[in-house]
Amino acid sequence: MAKITVNKDLASERAKCEFNVEELTNYLDGGRENTARRRRMEDKVLSVKELRDEIPEEYLSHKEKYENAIRKAVLFYKVQKSLDDPNQSDHERIRNSYRSTITSAIFKDNSPLTLHIVMFIPAIIGQGNDEQREYWLKRAKNMEIIGTYAQTELGHGTFLRGLETTATYDPATEEFVLHSPTLTAYKWWPGGLAHTANYCVVMAILYTKSKNCGIQPFIVQIRDEETHMPLPGIKLGEIGAKLGYNTVNNGFLGFDNHRIPRDRMLMRNAQVSKDGTFTAGANSKLTYGTMVYVRVLIVNNMANLLAKAVTIAIRYSAVRRQSKLKPEDPEPQILDYVTQQHKLFIGIATSHAYSRTALWLWDHYAKVTSELNAGKLDNLPELHSLACCLKVLSSVDAAVFVERSRLACGGHGYMLSSNLPQTYGLVTPASTFEGENTVLLLQVARSLVKAWQQMLNGRQLAPSMAYLADQKQLDRWDGSVNGIIRAFQKVARGKLAFSVANFEKYQKMGLSREDAWNKASVQLTAAAESHGRAIVVQVFKTETDRIASSLSPPLRKALDQLVELFTLYWALERLGDLLLYSPLSEVDVRDMQARYEELLEKIRPNAVGLVDGFDIRDEILNSALGAYDGRVYERLMEEALKSPLNAEPVNSSFHKYLKPFMQGKL
Numbered sequence: 001m002a003k004i005t006v007n008k009d010l011a012s013e014r015a016k017c018e019f020n021v022e023e024l025t026n027y028l029d030g031g032r033e034n035t036a037r038r039r040r041m042e043d044k045v046l047s048v049k050e051l052r053d054e055i056p057e058e059y060l061s062h063k064e065k066y067e068n069a070i071r072k073a074v075l076f077y078k079v080q081k082s083l084d085d086p087n088q089s090d091h092e093r094i095r096n097s098y099r100s101t102i103t104s105a106i107f108k109d110n111s112p113l114t115l116h117i118v119m120f121i122p123a124i125i126g127q128g129n130d131e132q133r134e135y136w137l138k139r140a141k142n143m144e145i146i147g148t149y150a151q152t153e154l155g156h157g158t159f160l161r162g163l164e165t166t167a168t169y170d171p172a173t174e175e176f177v178l179h180s181p182t183l184t185a186y187k188w189w190p191g192g193l194a195h196t197a198n199y200c201v202v203m204a205i206l207y208t209k210s211k212n213c214g215i216q217p218f219i220v221q222i223r224d225e226e227t228h229m230p231l232p233g234i235k236l237g238e239i240g241a242k243l244g245y246n247t248v249n250n251g252f253l254g255f256d257n258h259r260i261p262r263d264r265m266l267m268r269n270a271q272v273s274k275d276g277t278f279t280a281g282a283n284s285k286l287t288y289g290t291m292v293y294v295r296v297l298i299v300n301n302m303a304n305l306l307a308k309a310v311t312i313a314i315r316y317s318a319v320r321r322q323s324k325l326k327p328e329d330p331e332p333q334i335l336d337y338v339t340q341q342h343k344l345f346i347g348i349a350t351s352h353a354y355s356r357t358a359l360w361l362w363d364h365y366a367k368v369t370s371e372l373n374a375g376k377l378d379n380l381p382e383l384h385s386l387a388c389c390l391k392v393l394s395s396v397d398a399a400v401f402v403e404r405s406r407l408a409c410g411g412h413g414y415m416l417s418s419n420l421p422q423t424y425g426l427v428t429p430a431s432t433f434e435g436e437n438t439v440l441l442l443q444v445a446r447s448l449v450k451a452w453q454q455m456l457n458g459r460q461l462a463p464s465m466a467y468l469a470d471q472k473q474l475d476r477w478d479g480s481v482n483g484i485i486r487a488f489q490k491v492a493r494g495k496l497a498f499s500v501a502n503f504e505k506y507q508k509m510g511l512s513r514e515d516a517w518n519k520a521s522v523q524l525t526a527a528a529e530s531h532g533r534a535i536v537v538q539v540f541k542t543e544t545d546r547i548a549s550s551l552s553p554p555l556r557k558a559l560d561q562l563v564e565l566f567t568l569y570w571a572l573e574r575l576g577d578l579l580l581y582s583p584l585s586e587v588d589v590r591d592m593q594a595r596y597e598e599l600l601e602k603i604r605p606n607a608v609g610l611v612d613g614f615d616i617r618d619e620i621l622n623s624a625l626g627a628y629d630g631r632v633y634e635r636l637m638e639e640a641l642k643s644p645l646n647a648e649p650v651n652s653s654f655h656k657y658l659k660p661f662m663q664g665k666l
């Protein structure tokens with residue numbers, strides 16, 4: 001293997017690191033064997049040279065980008081399939097792939113098959129009865145059919161009860177008639193729907209015996225399996241260019257009285273019999289299960305995307321020298337500016353916080369799902385609330401810290417060759433898809449207000465809300481991590497109490513319950529956000545303590561510093577709340593600020609080691625600024641030279657327009 005020359009600043013950063021980077025990688029992967037397995041997979045995928053792009057994607061047309069993405073998606077799927085371990089359960093397979101970011105090496109803007117994997121197959125698993133699973137899963141898993149999840153419509157994304165697509169049962173033919181009565185009823189957004197999928201799970205309002213039976217899932221063929229032509233009665237297309245996700249092939253879909261057989265309604269929860277009799281499921285919200293599943297996955301996806309952005313920005317900050325700290329000294333590495341450390345170290349800590357939280361949530365999800373399969377529904381409301389709140393916080397924080405990583409790279413962060421703009425394009429839609437964030441916070445608030453009432457009635461609360469029942473005031477400020485976690489819980493409790501009081505006050509003033517809720521909703525969402533912060537800091541701390549106990553002291557110390565930095569960062573961000581709901585004094589604030597600055601200093605020598613520990617290969621980072629060797633300027637120039645405009649010294653537009661214009665002839 002050719003020896004790589006590493007930028008000398010990066011090399012000296014690596015020499016300074018106080019812990020063993022490989023140990024950190026193994027910790028993140030959940031063990032040495034998992035690291036080895038992940039790397040083997042990456043080696044295998046990256047050895048397929050057809051999966052690499054000859055021309056940078058950004059120079060392709062919209063159509064070429066899609067065609068190239070499909071070409072690679074098919075090949076990528078085959079390589080992945082050949083590496084699949086058939087002995088793993090679905091739960092283990094997903095958990096073991098949590099650290100895999102290899103998809104990013106192939107698709108800068110995500111794959112047109114994502115929805116097939118992430119929603120179509122899970123919808124069949126969660127919504128299909130045994131017979132339907134048996135038939136459709138085999139076809140979907142073998143890629144004999146490609147599907148997507150078609151729920152959102154042009155007129156409605158959030159308000160599912162307002163969906164306009166109808167599925168009307170016709171007992172005479174034992175068929176459902178799917179129809180889009182208006183333009184706003186068109187399905188709009190589903191990934192892969194435009195030109196990739198030939199099937200989809202359509203969420204539509206079921207009518208049988210002239211009664212509205214709510215939203216139900218239907219598996220619908222939309223294209224001919226041979227010709228791929230849209231079937232009669234189906235209108236399909238692509239929704240157009242977007243901020244990101246441009247290779248995901250988001251589409252629209254309209255139905256003109258399109259008929260499907262009765263057994264195409266996914267009947268795990270509710271059923272329609274041949275004569276049209278409707279039998280409701282144990283809980284109508286089980287129909288929303290696929291969304292819960294994806295919200296759970298998003299938390300991990302956000303942690304991975306943030307790890308990518310912060311790796312790029314930290315390595316670049318070690319290489320980049322700018323300005324002067326002291327007049328007599330050479331220009332320092334920008335990583336030596338404490339403001340730069342403040343911008344970036346929180347990104348490292350946040351990625352750790354959400355990757356720990358994501359695993360914790362995944363295990364919780366798996367436990368509740370197995371209870372649901374056994375008919376026990378008690379823990380569904382808490383799971384829904386947790387999934388909503390952690391999806392919201394992880395997506396908001398990832399978007400903020402990815403963008404901050406980009407800004408921290410100055411002008412070069414604006415280049416697509418840094419891969420930071422595209423990474424932002426991948427994180428920011430997560431605040432919208434799978435439930436718009438404000439809307440999901442209102443769902444969390446709804447569950448908190450319920451919990452509050454249960455507490456007042458002396459009932460036991462779900463574990464993640466149990467802290468609400470602790471009525472004891474904090475008698476003194478305790479600036480330890482555990483002390484701050486308790487203070488965050490007090491903030492969440494205090495803000496909830498305040499918003500519940502206002503909600504009730506507005507009702508007493510004569511507003512309807514709905515109007516009072518709307519009027520109190522800014523406070524309610526703030527309480528929900530604080531609840532989420534309390535959960536994340538607590539899970540980050542307890543899970544790190546639990547898993548890191550067997551690590552070497554230097555690595556343990558580095559991880560404890562990240563946990564403390566994360567906790568202090570949010571305490572300083574939320575000073576107003578802490579001053580209102582905890583016994584925090586001005587002196588305590590000054591102490592916290594001093595400790596925060598001390599932590600930045602302690603983390604500084606380990607910064608490059610910490611991002612190296614994420615172990616994200618150059619092919620996955622795809623960044624001129626973030627490569628392991630730190631050849632930032634050389635790579636920027638190499639990438640610039642790939643611009644098609646550099647293929648000729650004089651562009652034809654000079655003779656056509658500029659020259660006549662400058663010579664006054666145009």
Ligand SMILES: CC/C=C\C/C=C\C/C=C\C/C=C\C/C=C\C/C=C\CCC(=O)SCCNC(=O)CCNC(=O)[C@H](O)C(C)(C)COP(=O)(O)OP(=O)(O)OC[C@H]1O[C@@H](n2cnc3c(N)ncnc32)[C@H](O)[C@@H]1OP(=O)(O)O
Pocket residue numbers: 103111113114115117118149151152157158159160161191285286288289291292294297298301380381384432433434435436439443446447450
């Ligand atoms: C080859 C490639 C391979 C791999 C790809 C690589 C990486 C991918 C890895 C990971 C994934 C990461 C990223 C994601 C990737 C792709 C995702 C892309 C696109 C996203 C797709 C979508 O966006 S799909 C559409 C999503 N849509 C929504 O989320 C809609 C939001 N709206 C709602 O959920 C609901 O309408 C509502 C919750 C806002 C309200 O619903 P409704 O009005 O019907 O509710 P009610 O008022 O009637 O009832 C409220 C009561 O119901 C309870 N409730 C609500 N929802 C649920 C639920 N889901 N579960 C349980 N209970 C629920 C609620 O609590 C109320 O209960 P009460 O007891 O209080 O009455």
Ligand SMILES: Cc1cc2nc3c(=O)[nH]c(=O)nc-3n(C[C@H](O)[C@H](O)[C@H](O)COP(=O)(O)OP(=O)(O)OC[C@H]3O[C@@H](n4cnc5c(N)ncnc54)[C@H](O)[C@@H]3O)c2cc1C
Pocket residue numbers: 115148149150151152155156157158159188189190191245250429432433434435436437438439442
């Ligand atoms: C990249 C991307 C991929 C997607 N992929 C898919 C897919 O594969 N399949 C699919 O079905 N859908 C998909 N979607 C659609 C996505 O799920 C919806 O965009 C999302 O659920 C939000 O709905 P909306 O766009 O209708 O927003 P709206 O609900 O119209 O929200 C607009 C504004 O109104 C506010 N608002 C709405 N309701 C309330 C309320 N009750 N209280 C307070 N404020 C409210 C929101 O907070 C927001 O500020 C995708 C979206 C994107 C961006």
